[in-house]
Amino acid sequence: MNRPVWQQLIGEHLERGAASLEWKPRLFRPSREEDAERLGRALRDDARIQVFDAIDRQLADLIKTRHPRGPLGEREAARLVGEHLNGVPREAYGVWVYYPWSHRLVHLLDEAEFVELRTNRNRYKISGEEQQALARRRMGVVGLSVGQSVAMTLALERSAGELRIADFDHLDLSNLNRIRTGAHNLDLPKVVATAREIAELDPFLEVKCFFEGVTEDNIERFLLEGGKLDVLVDECDSLDVKLLLRASARAHRIPVLMETSDRGLIDVERFDLEPDRPILHGLVGDLGPEQVRGLSTEDKVPYVMQIIGQDAISTRLRASLIEVQQTLSTWPQLGSAVVHGGAAAADTARRVALGEPVRSGRYYVDLEQLISGPEAEPRAAAEPPAPGAARASDARGPALAAASLAPLPAGDAGALALGPERLRRLVAAGIAAPSGGNCQPWLWVHEGRRLGLFHDRARSASLADFQGAGGVVALGAAAENVVLAAHREGLSVRVSPFPHGEDHDLTATFAFFDAPVSGAEEHAMDGLAEAIGRRHTNRRRSQRAALADEHRAALDAAVRSVPGAALHLLEAPAELDEIGALLGAGDRLRLLSKPTHADMMKEIRWTEAEAEARRDGLFAGALELSPGELAGLRACRDWRAMELVRRWGGGRALEKMAQKAISSAMAVALITMPRAGLTEYFQGGRALERAWLAATQRGLAVYPMATLPYLFARLIRGRGEGMDSETIEAGRQLRARYLQLFDVTDATAEILLFRLSLAGPPAARSLRRPAEDVLVLR
16 A cells, blocks of 8 residues: 655655754855855755855944943944954855755854854943853763753853863653753753754853763763863753762862752762762762662662752642652753753853852752742651650650559458569560550559559551550550469469550559469460560561461460450461551542551651660661662652652552562451440550560561551541541441451451561661650659
8 A cells, every 4th residue: 555645755855854863063164165056056956955054143243342331323234234244255155064964054243252242231230351261161962851941041151262062862852841852852962952052052162062961981071171160050861970079079179060850959969179078978878880880760760869968949849759650751950940950950060160269069049939838848848856755645654654453452452562573564565565666655653562554646647557556556565474483483363454444544553462263364375475575566578478377376376365356367368468458448538548647747756866865765776678669758758749649549559568478478467346435455566566576586577557447447437537538438338348357346446457468677676665764663
C-alpha cells in the first residue's frame, strides 16, 4: 500500500536535515575577498537561506549610545552614521553570520562594536573595566537543565569570554517545562541546543561543548584545557559526578557553585580560597565517587538528602519526594525556580569571577517565603522536643503516685512487705514488657504490703488506642513479667485486675506471699521467666521460611494458657501477601490522617542522644530501615507535606515498608480475646507476653504491627470518632478484606497483630526508663 504524499515528503525532508548537529555559526566579512566569495556561493547554493539585515538599526543604536547626553535628531544621527561608515557600503560593513541549523543569515556589527553595544545596558551595574575583566574569564557549567538557564544568563551578561558546557543527555519533551528552547529541538543533545541558543544571541562568545558530560576521562580537559576555569557551576544530577567535580576542583583551587531550584538555594564552595575545605561543607564526610557509582535511585536518596538538607527543602519538594517512582518518574522542577536559580547562580558566579568577597556557604533566596509568605519557615511538624523537655505525662505522674491503693482486702492480710531492692527487681521485670510505640504507660506504687500498677494514660493516649485498650495490653504484659519474676524469687502472687473498676487508672494490684495461697497465680508458665531480659522487637528482614510445627504448637499453648485467649495464624503465601497489602494501606492511612500522623511522629526519637535522654519511644536508627527508607520517613515528619500528598491522592510509597516486612514473614499472628472489655485486654496482654517469651526461647523474631486492629476498634466501637470521613470509608474497605483473613467479629478484642520470622539480632533495642523513675515507695 502506497504511503500518502505528505508522508513521503516528510520522510525526504527528514533525510535532508537529519545529519546536522552543527552549533557553531559561520562568519563572513565581506571586506575580505575570500569571505565575500564564500558568502556569494552560500547564497547561490542554498535556496533555503533567510536573510535578516538590521545593520542600519544597529549602527544608529551604536551612535546613540556613544552620544548619551541628549537625544539625537534623525538627521544628526544619519550624519554620524555616515561618518562612522567612512565610505564603506552598508552591505559590506560588519559581519554576516550564517546559522546552518536554521538557514538564517544575519547581518551584524563586528565583534568589538557588537560586544560594546550588546553590553551597553550593563553599565554601570558592570563597569567597563569589569566587563573587560570578565571577557578574560572562563566558566564551566555541568548539567543543562538548571544549567541551561545559568549558561544563558552568563551569556546574556557576557560574564565570561569562554563558556564550557557539558551534558550527555538529549532533550525530551518533559524538559521543556524548564528549558527555554523550541519543540523543534527535541532529541537534540542538550549541549547542542544550548550552544545554538548562545550563538544566536552572541556569535562571538567562545563556547566549548562536552557531549559526553564530565567523566573521569575528560574532567582534567574540562577544567584546564585552554586555561583553568575561573568558576565551575555544578547542575548535574549524577551524585558520583558531583563528588568527582568537587574533588578535582579542590585539587586545582577552582570555586564551585550549585543551585538546587528549590527555595532559591545557592551553594558556594570557595576552593580557590580554602583548598582544604571539606567537600560539600563536610555534609557527606569522606564519601567518594566510587562509593555511589551505580547505586539505585532509592539508595542515592539519603546522600542527596544530606547534600541539600532534608529539613531545609520546601514542603512541596518534600511531599514530591514521597511520590517519586510512584506518581512521579523523577524529582520535579519548575521553570520559574530554574530561571530564578539560573539568574542567582549567574550573578554569584560573576561576582566570584570579579573577586568580590563571596564566602563559602549556603544562601537562600526563597521567593515563597519572601513574597507574601510566612516570616520564617516553620519547623517540621512533630519535631521532637529537646532532651529533658517537659512531657504531657510529667504532670500526671505525681497525681497517680498520690492515689491510694485503698484498704488491704482481708484475703491479702498475710501479704509480705517487700524490701526496696526486691521491689525494684520485680518492677524492672515489669518495665521490660512491650508497649505500643514503647510509650511505657505504667506507674508503680508500693503501699503497705501491696504493689499497684497504674495506667499513665497521657503516655499511651492516641487516636488509634481507642479507650486506652492498647495501653492496658502493655500493662497486662508488664503484670505477666512481674508474676514470672516473683515466681523466680520463690514468691506466690495474687493479682487483682481493676480493683476499683475499669474506669479507674489503677489497673491491677499485686500481693506477694512466701507460701502458696488460694487465688494465687499458677506456676505452669514459670519457665518463660528466663526470656524476660532477652525479649525484644525484631524488625529485621530475612528470607521467608515455614513455621515449624513445634513452634506453632508452643505459641498456641502459651496463648491458650490464658483463659479465652486464642491465636490466629496466617501462613499461606497468598494470605501473607494480602495482609502485607492491608498493613501497608493501614500505614498509609495512619500517615495521611493528621491526628494519627501526629501520634506516630510523637513516638519517634530521631537522634541517638534524644533516645538515650528520653529512654522511651522508638529510635529511628533502630527501625531496621534502609538509608532510603529512613530518608523517606524523615520526609514524612512534616504534616504539611503529607497533607499535600493526601490532596494529590498519592502516598502509595508509604505502603512499601509494611509489604517488605511481610515478605520475610513465616507467619502473621493475631491474638484475640472473646470480649472487648478492658479486663480482657489486660488478660490479653498477659497472653501476648507469654507468646512473645515463648517465641524468644525458640529463636523466633517478633515484630508488632498493631495499627490496623486498633484503628478498627475505633472505627467499630467508637464509630470512627475523631477520624475524617475519607479515612473512615477507607478503613471500612480494609476491614472487609481483613475479615476474609481472620475469624473475628466486631465484639472480639484484637490484642496484637505481629509478624513471626527468622532474623538476625536487631541493630538496637528500645530503651526503658529506669525503675526509680516509675516506682513510688511509701
